[in-house]
Amino acid sequence: EPEVTQTPSHQVTQMGQEVILRCVPISNHLYFYWYRQILGQKVEFLVSFYNNEISEKSEIFDDQFSVERPDGSNFTLKIRSTKLEDSAMYFCASSIPTGLSNYGYTFGSGTRLTVV
């Protein structure tokens, strides 16, 4: 079964540093997303990406964050000047176009980011 792949699975970084989280979405999917989940809290939407541009972003996704699709397969989330409160699990997801169906809205296994 097709998978969304995320690397690394764990990342520890010092406060103020920049991190890049990487994702390889499912190959025939056209929507890509980043979500995060702070320990013990619900999954929160960050950003969606379609047709090589951001289609929606939440209020969490401020200037500290950026996304990129540097080539035909990778989708990255960059977090600049990391803060302690950025510590969370970050999930990448992808889906087929909405159309009449949302089958296949699939999440990767996540990157656990710890800011120290």
Added chain:
Amino acid sequence: GQNIDQPTEMTATEGAIVQINCTYQTSGFNGLFWYQQHAGEAPTFLSYNVLDGLEEKGRFSSFLSRSKGYSYLLLKELQMKDSASYLCVPFRRNAGNMLTFGGGTRLMVKP
């Protein structure tokens, strides 16, 4: 806006059947997802209901009533590995195709 109401926690016995109810209010409703999430892991897709009625998939079934704003997830022949959070996620058509999650229902299966 969106409102999701499902129990915070449920407990059931191995081998039993459990029904997790969800009521929702969502403008522009398109369909409803159920996801399973084990602690520390990613949400895993269980079902997506668009039409009213029951959809069965192995031990799991999902029901939707659009007019009542109501859905349930039915888990049969419970196994210990079914201990997880179950997330009811109404989907409304939006530019970003994003999902808005609530806190879900944490199900504990006991021997």
